[in-house]
Amino acid sequence: MSRDVFSEYIVSLKNVSVYYNSHTALDDITLSFRRGEFTVILGPNGSGKTTLLKALCGLCKFQKGSVKALGQSPSSYNFLLRRKIAHVAQVEFIDPKLPITVRESVATGRAGVLGLGRRLSKADWELVDNTLEWIGISHLANKPLGQISGGERQKTSIARALVQQAPILLLDEPTASIDPNAQRDILDLIEHKINIHQFTTLYVTHELAMIPNRCDRIVMLRNGKVWADGKPEELLVEEKLTELYGGNGFCCSGKFSAHHIHH
Amino acid sequence: MHEILGIPEYLWRPILAGFFSGIACSIVGVFIVTMHLSFLGICIAHSAFTGALFGLWIGWNPLAGAILFSLIASAIVGPLADRGELSPDTSTGIVFSTMLGLAFLFLGLIPGSKASALSLFWGNILTVTPLDIYILAGIALSLLLLFTIFFKEIHAVLCHRQVAMYVGIPTALIFYLLLIATGLTIAVSLQTVGGLLIYSLLLNPSASAHQLTYRFKTMLVLSVIFGITSCWGGIALSYKYNLPTGATIILISSLIFILSAIFSPKRQVKGTTNA
Structure with a gap:
């Protein structure tokens, strides 16, 4: 099955807001993800990427909006749904x-x-x-x-x-602690598995060098809001990335492969 | 003097009580030690003691009061710690001090002699009744069954609760089941083992086992062996040298811990925060 033929939305967030005391982690987010789609969630630190994943598997409470995954509402008590959502969290x-x-x-x-x-x-x-x-x-x-x-x-x-072997795979900076030389190898291995099993994948990273070679969609978050949502060739352009990261000289870090940027 | 297998007949009850207490407390101890909930164990033990005093004051069986109060403490401390609004130590400390205050209150309110109330502090394993032994056996066997059936879930929750939650294990159910089992074990052991001795039987065998292995199954087996050894060794010493039984049980379990700590393969292992 080709990954460009997606049958249906199996994960969706509608007007979701998450607040930690006075801090707004997610601000009125509406997103849907199709079965088998490989989405990269990109954004600077503190943009709400991890909170988005946690909201999807019921590990953080959202004060507004609704979330559906495989037709069910995730919650901390919905352990049956969590069996269908594999989650690689940041190392603790x-x-x-x-x-x-x-x-x-x-x-x-x-x-x-x-x-x-x-x-x-x-x-x-x-x-x-x-x-x-x-x-x-x-x-x-x-x-x-x-x-x-x-x-x-x-x-x-x-x-x-x-x-x-869950149909939904959430990856929160899965290569962050891995030796830089091995990061790309691990990423390739993950991509290989995703291609075989057709997991619906949400891959979070703030590191541009760690964007997988083949992804179907890029969602850019900034200050808890969806700042941009589209195809990699539309969003992985120097101008957009510079704006997203606040002109922090992202492409001068040497970490970002030239093949990612579409000039 | 009538003997069975060369052991005086009157010693068989404490031997059986020690056997079942050793099993029950050691298993619950593994939960407490692995999850770093030692203070919670102490808090529940005090609550059981307070409940027993409450029972004596209003004319109930002390066991009923001990069970009621230990379950109340578990029901308060668990959710408070879980919700993260207070640190587990703070919430446990508040319940602990409240229970201690209530214990002194009930002690003062009990009419007449306080001897039966004070005996709850150190218990008396030599005067256990057949009913006490049946109840202890019931708890010990239930715990063995619980840990056998839900081994993989309990292992996951004890070692990495967050991951267990990610993979869809009903962590809250397992955690509260263990908390209730802890409350019941402490309450049931109170009269025989005593409010002070119970700490050592809860913590020392499992802490000793924790020093010696990285295998959860081995830790459980070692903990039970250490628990039973402490009880039986303590009873034997007490019988031979006419010493207080509670004290000898505590000291043997402490000796096992000291030896385990000395010979622990984990002695050189220090905590590091992995980036």
Whole structure:
């Protein structure tokens, strides 16, 4: 199936606003995403990208508007819906002494899908092991999760999200902690999986160099609002990017590949 | 003196009580230690103690009061900590001090001798009744069943609650189930083990196990072994040298912790914030 043939909207936000005390994180956002669509959410720090993803999977309360994913309203209690939304969050601190290994952590991705009280089958464990191998961390399988590096933990999170095999994939700066030399490789691996499984993907980044090679759509956020929404060739132009980032000399950083910008 | 398997008949009840208390408290302890909720455990233990005093004051069975108050404490502290409006330590501290105040109030209100009330502080494992043992066995077996059936969910929630939530595990359900189990275990163990001893049985075996392994299953098994060893070792020492049983149980569990900390493979592991 070609990714340019999208059948229906399966994720939508209508007039969604999120406030943290007096700070407006999302301001009257209306967006819809089609099945199989690969969207990059772009914007400077504090533009509301992470909050948008959290609102989509019910992990943050929105004060106004409505959100639908696969026909259901996400909420902190709607764990059945969350099984259908895989989420790679930014790396957080964890206790290095926690009794959990990398392999067990990845297997958690299957724990929700299987349902309460059901054990992982041999096929589930094979999927976990193959994904560890595929992402290049099988040698860490039996290491304590708290004792691997931030980048390795991020790969673990990606592997966990992929074994979930959910139709919707939310990626919040999935390569941020990974060694710069390996970032592009990991991104290519993720893109490969997305192409195979046709996940509806929302990929958040503030780093222009980390925009995937092939994406269907770019949504630009600024100050909690949708600042621009369109095709990559329309929005990934120097003029737009300079304006979005407030003329911070983004293309002088050396991180952004020339192929991304459409002059 | 009548003996069974070479052990005086009157010692069998404390041995069984120690066995089931050791299992129940150690399992609940794994929840408390892994989630860094030691203070919450202490708070619930005080609440159970307060409830037992309340029961004595109004003429109920102290166990009913202990269960009621420990469940009330769990129901207040859990959501307060969860909603994030107050830090878990602050909300637990407020409930803890309130319960302590109520405990002194009820102690003052109990008419006549306070001996039965004060005995709740240290309990008396040597005078357990068959009913106490049945209740302890029921709680211990229920916990074993809970941890066996929901092992993968409990493991995920204890080690990484946020991730467990992302992947669609009903984290609130599992967390509150464990909180209620903690309340019940503490309340039921209060009369036999005592309000002071309960901390050591909750924390020491699981904290010792936590020092020795990165495997959750191994941690559970070690914790139970340490819990039972502490109880049985304490009873044996107390019997042999005519010492207070509660004190010997605490000291053996503390000794196990010290040895575990000395030989811990985690001694060199320090917390780091991964970027």
